[in-house]
Amino acid sequence: MLDNLIKKTKKCDKPITKKRDIPDGIFYQCPKCKKSIYKLDLRQGAGVCPHCNYYYPVSPKNRINITVDKGSFRELDVNVTSVNPLDFPEYEDKIETYKYKTEQNEAVITGRAKIEGRNIIIAVMDSRFMMGSMGSAVGEKITRAIEYATVHKLPLIIFTASGGARMQEGILSLMQMAKTSSALAKHDDAGLLYVVVLTDPTTGGVTASFAMLGDIILAEEGALIGFAGRRVIEQTLKQKLPQDFQSAEFLLDHGMIDSVVKRDEIRTVLDRILRLHSKEDKK
């Protein structure tokens, strides 16, 4: 009887089921420590296992819920979606599948919101949507969000989570790195604040563009962050890499980021940063 209440993690190769959001069911078994977690505990702990501190991937909607003021989020550019510029086989089908499974149009959600009453522009990437890869649509949404922040003189917060550039759009995906970074240059020229929160995983073309250009770069505890994938480096060097290689803590040690933050403290830290950069408070 009780067994039915416990939903076990099924092992599956498909990334979409592996990278799930906080699961349904009353009890859940932690994939790391295998202990049972009461669903409500998981929700209240923002998707962190109360026993072993394992971080579940968070959907953008939940991320926004735990980060910004209740009811303050207004989504921008909801309808921007991918097309198939290279006529790449099966790409459209793939997009449709992920749209269905994640109930989102693309691998990023952008919008206006408030943190403790202060206006911000926020973008949250979704690693469940084709590994959070950046193609034209993701690049466009992020660029529009940056431009919106520049025009309205608002601070910008981006939560990154991406496997890198989206292969199926070839060179056009590479150009999104230039597009987003150029838009950030204008935001920077306007003297506006840009805070990045690197979440698990942030790699490839996203690391080599807007993810590393924040005035302040935070990383969520335990996140994997790097340019090249671990497997690629291991194959190139023909040696095993240390366990903590490319972890948030590793990047902090090497001077690449400003702080490693626990998931439930991110809002507080962002609020403090925003307050310290707010012109009104200086008066």
Next chain:
Amino acid sequence: MSQTIERIETIYKAISELSKLEQNDEIVKTIARLRSILIHLEKKAQKEYCVWDRIQLARHIDRPRAQYYIDRIVEDFIEIHGDRSFSDDRAIIGGIGKIGKHTVTIIAQNKGNNAKENVERNFGMPHPEGYRKALRLMKQAEKFNRPVVCLIDTPGAYCGIGAEERGQGEAIARNIMEMSRLKVPIISGIIGEGGSGGALALGVADRFFMQENTTYSILSPEGFASILWKDSKRAEEAAEKMRMTAKDLLGFEIIDHIIGEPTGGAHKDPQQAAHKVKKYLIEQLDILETKNIEKLVQLRYERFRKYGEFGMAT
């Protein structure tokens, strides 16, 4: 097609071996005739080049390198070394010199023409310090108000422990951002392989050219096949789908111009190849010199702003 080209290559080599054995009028004449037949065959083959053939030419070990172009094109060249914080990355050559009447800053990725040179140049794969050297030189160019010319030839930025520790991603990102607002004209071009972010980090420019037999892509076809199909042996198939030749890139308006190459590829007549690159650079430097820099930077922004194709969900 690749087979025809390989065969022609073999005959070329045999002929030059033959000419070493003995030299008389008869042989010289025959060799000249044989060469003209080969050139004809090559021209025919060139019309039918598939993507994979072009990749082979882009990666050809004898292909002229940035150093060659610098020697041929740039006068009074002074090489400048180091990023001032870690080391001097030999995969990138940087310096100041004159192209025609224009004083410019040159930043160029350099592969080797043999194993020894390739080890020294890390196969043209820069570390973060290479990109930081490039950025230092760009900022210096801005200070002294001289245009920047970037020659791109890399399989990609280096993937390794040191590269990660010192922030390969950050170094590339910073270059891209700073190039987008650099207040001097920038001309970039691909003289071999244009691999991924490692190429883009020198590629945010007002003018972008590719030589006829070069490639520019999100990743190597081998890497692409390995990521998407978990099989790097399907590289040839990937190459066909990736749209990575100069013609493809011109179609996407990512480049402005294709510089022709001598028959059989730039390595067949490097001098001619260099002459063509020089001609293009001088033409464009003449034009860019007359432009208002604020306007030029704005146009550069708009150029990159428009890239990408997307739709609107209903």
